[in-house]
Amino acid sequence: MQNQPKQRAQELRTLLSKYGYEYHVLDAPSVDDAVYDSLFGELKKIEAQNPELITPDSPTQRVGNELIGGFKKVTHSSRMLSLNDVFDVKEVEAWVERMDKLLPGRSHEFFADIKMDGLACSLIYQDGLLTQAVTRGDSFVGEDVTANVRTIKNVPLRLHTQKGFKNFLVGRTEIRGEIVMLKKHFEALNKARHAAGEPEFANPRNLAAGTIRQLDPKLVAQRPLSFNAYDVLREDPAEVPTNMFAYEAASALGITRNKQAAVFTTLKDVMTFVNEVEAMRDSLPYNIDGLVIKVNDRAKFRELGIVGKQPRAAVAYKYSPEQATTIVKDIVISIGRTGAATPVAVFDPVVVAGSTVQHASLHNADEIARLDIRVGDTVVIFKAGDIIPQVQSVVTELRPKNASKVNYEILLADQYPELEFERVGKDVVYRVKGADSDLMLKRSVEYYASKGSLDIDTLGEKNVVALVDAGLVKDLADMYALSLDDVLALDRFADISARKLIDAIAEKKNPPLEKFILGLGIRHVGTQTAIDLASQFESMEALSQASIEQLEAVDGIGKVVAESIVAWFADPDNEVLLEKFTSLNVKPQFIKKTGKLVGSAFVITGTLSSMSRDNAADRIRELGGTFQSAVAKDTTYLVAGGKVGGSKLKKAQEYGTKIISEDELMEIIK
Numbered sequence: 193m194q195n196q197p198k199q200r201a202q203e204l205r206t207l208l209s210k211y212g213y214e215y216h217v218l219d220a221p222s223v224d225d226a227v228y229d230s231l232f233g234e235l236k237k238i239e240a241q242n243p244e245l246i247t248p249d250s251p252t253q254r255v256g257n258e259l260i261g262g263f264k265k266v267t268h269s270s271r272m273l274s275l276n277d278v279f280d281v282k283e284v285e286a287w288v289e290r291m292d293k294l295l296p297g298r299s300h301e302f303f304a305d306i307k308m309d310g311l312a313c314s315l316i317y318q319d320g321l322l323t324q325a326v327t328r329g330d331s332f333v334g335e336d337v338t339a340n341v342r343t344i345k346n347v348p349l350r351l352h353t354q355k356g357f358k359n360f361l362v363g364r365t366e367i368r369g370e371i372v373m374l375k376k377h378f379e380a381l382n383k384a385r386h387a388a389g390e391p392e393f394a395n396p397r398n399l400a401a402g403t404i405r406q407l408d409p410k411l412v413a414q415r416p417l418s419f420n421a422y423d424v425l426r427e428d429p430a431e432v433p434t435n436m437f438a439y440e441a442a443s444a445l446g447i448t449r450n451k452q453a454a455v456f457t458t459l460k461d462v463m464t465f466v467n468e469v470e471a472m473r474d475s476l477p478y479n480i481d482g483l484v485i486k487v488n489d490r491a492k493f494r495e496l497g498i499v500g501k502q503p504r505a506a507v508a509y510k511y512s513p514e515q516a517t518t519i520v521k522d523i524v525i526s527i528g529r530t531g532a533a534t535p536v537a538v539f540d541p542v543v544v545a546g547s548t549v550q551h552a553s554l555h556n557a558d559e560i561a562r563l564d565i566r567v568g569d570t571v572v573i574f575k576a577g578d579i580i581p582q583v584q585s586v587v588t589e590l591r592p593k594n595a596s597k598v599n600y601e602i603l604l605a606d607q608y609p610e611l612e613f614e615r616v617g618k619d620v621v622y623r624v625k626g627a628d629s630d631l632m633l634k635r636s637v638e639y640y641a642s643k644g645s646l647d648i649d650t651l652g653e654k655n656v657v658a659l660v661d662a663g664l665v666k667d668l669a670d671m672y673a674l675s676l677d678d679v680l681a682l683d684r685f686a687d688i689s690a691r692k693l694i695d696a697i698a699e700k701k702n703p704p705l706e707k708f709i710l711g712l713g714i715r716h717v718g719t720q721t722a723i724d725l726a727s728q729f730e731s732m733e734a735l736s737q738a739s740i741e742q743l744e745a746v747d748g749i750g751k752v753v754a755e756s757i758v759a760w761f762a763d764p765d766n767e768v769l770l771e772k773f774t775s776l777n778v779k780p781q782f783i784k785k786t787g788k789l790v791g792s793a794f795v796i797t798g799t800l801s802s803m804s805r806d807n808a809a810d811r812i813r814e815l816g817g818t819f820q821s822a823v824a825k826d827t828t829y830l831v832a833g834g835k836v837g838g839s840k841l842k843k844a845q846e847y848g849t850k851i852i853s854e855d856e857l858m859e860i861i862k
């Protein structure tokens with residue numbers, strides 16, 4: 193369904209160029225920055241894996257902003273570089289390791305500051321007097337925007353003099369920093385525009401960038417901008433020994449810089465700072481998109497050098513965006529406890545607001561139609577209320593040609609051929625026809641309590657019916673919240689029987705993981721699958737986060753089962769249910785298999801004369817073995833109950849499976 197890398201890269205380039213043009217030239221972006229960044233990241237990844245696909249016009253091959261006409265071009269005294277992005281502590285550690293390799297045995301002192309979301313600008317002071325202001329441009333050559341920058345109130349036209357920093361007033365001092373528009377100014381401007389019926393500006397950064405490139409300085413003066421320094425350059429670099437010193441110099445010279453910037457001796461402290469800044473992110477006066485972390489010592493900084501367009505001695509720590517793009521791999525339907533069908537989109541895993549997301553509820557058929565979401569589509573994901581991932585929109589420009597429109601009723605029939613669905617009156621949800629939600633609940637509680645699953649003594653059909661009818665059990669977890677009084681209030685129970693039931697339930701608060709998984713009643717997950725899942729993932733937490741690929745990698749699990757499992761965990765009702773189990777202290781335990789049959793897998797064909805297949809299977813599992821329904825690569829024994837069919841025999845020979853008789857099996861499991 194997905195396009196080949198070559199075609200995908202081409203489509204991404206075209207779309208990103210369009211977005212880039214809208215952003216940089218028209219100052220009218222049509223998508224959020226996070227969407228651009230996410231697609232840009234995908235293109236970079238494809239190009240890294242297939243370098244032959246890189247074209248000279250790829251947006252990845254550009255450093256800075258587009259140079260547009262109207263301003264004098266100025267060559268920078270030294271390149272205005274960009275920074276490599278890192279997204280988590282592991283990547284920060286990897287960065288430090290790379291530096292350690294180059295400068296072994298020398299510990300680093302780190303300097304960190306907030307990364308402001310504006311536009312870079314370089315101010316040149318000659319003998320203390322502002323003579324030129326230049327944008328970053330393409331990193332080598334920028335635009336002379338002196339007249340505009342002179343309107344920025346916190347940019348001193350003459351540097352202040354202070355003891356200890358007088359040398360900066362002699363010769364050339366270059367101050368680099370970020371031009372931003374404060375949030376409050378941005379909001380006030382937009383409010384005024386709104387009142388005047390004029391179109392509002394997209395975001396402070398665009399507005400700042402657009403403003404600085406205005407050809408009329410009078411217009412610029414009406415839009416309040418601020419400058420925040422992050423670098424001070426002198427001809428003799430020894431005059432600025434550390435990055436912290438550059439900040440102190442900026443302050444001394446009368447130039448605004450972030451007061452939060454600080455020096456740290458350990459990475460742990462840097463990470464604490466990262467988290468502190470993230471917590472105060474919203475209360476900062478301007479937008480930020482992360483942190484800049486640098487080696488504090490500037491001689492060392494220079495020694496570490498540059499790779500491509502980025503210095504080795506600094507990184508940009510980016511907070512994970514609240515939006516990201518990914519590709520829809522499938523749309524699966526989960527049937528809830530009440531018989532309601534909920535469609536779920538399954539994605540390539542993607543990090544959104546700090547956690548990995550691989551599925552989102554699509555709610556109902558109307559929502560699918562509204563989004564016109566299709567398998568193979570590239571979609572924008574965001575976190576609603578910062579917790580629940582949702583599909584925001586479809587990037588239709590990137591839709592594969594063969595992606596067909598979803599017909600919900602056909603999808604239902606495909607995935608649940610055995611069921612009939614109906615949509616009653618104004619209900620937007622399809623439900624299993626005739627589904628009596630109480631009946632479905634009773635069945636699922638019975639199944640959970642049954643011998644094959646958790647085997648809860650005395651919680652049979654009649655007791656389940658009584659508990660559900662009394663409204664005491666509304667989901668699987670509720671039974672663990674029952675009190676003796678609750679149960680005693682029911683006609684069926686007397687003192688002893690009530691106590692027995694409560695004890696029997698309490699006894700199963702730490703069930704074996706595989707029994708618990710089985711008891712949840714996930715479609716297509718039978719006894720052996722539950723065992724395989726438990727031994728592969730070892731916890732509910734890990735299982736709930738497993739991707740379709742990881743699930744399919746488990747022997748005996750195919751696409752249909754994998755999807756059913758992912759859909760079950762994606763259903764918000766089930767998420768709530770699992771949390772409820774946890775809060776009631778129901779904690780399944782994974783116990784590593786022991787026994788003489790660990791590592792052996794059995795298939796039984798035909799009928800056995802001395803015991804039922806189910807009992808034989810139980811015994812095999814008790815001894816640590818696996819019971820399979822068909823001969824596979826890893827089948828150790830094929831037990832021949834009667835005559836073995838030709839195809840089974842052929843497979844057994846192909847896989848080197850040993851064929852044994854019923855007597856031999858009894859010998860093994862006795």
Ligand code: IVH
Pocket residue numbers: 272273274275305306307308309310311312313369370422484503506508
């Ligand atoms: S230091 C070698 N410090 O982020 C570049 N940059 O990707 C050293 N930025 O071009 C840059 N806040 O426009 C630095 N506190 C900060 C910054 C900052 C924003 C921007 C700047 C730079 C880009 C780097």
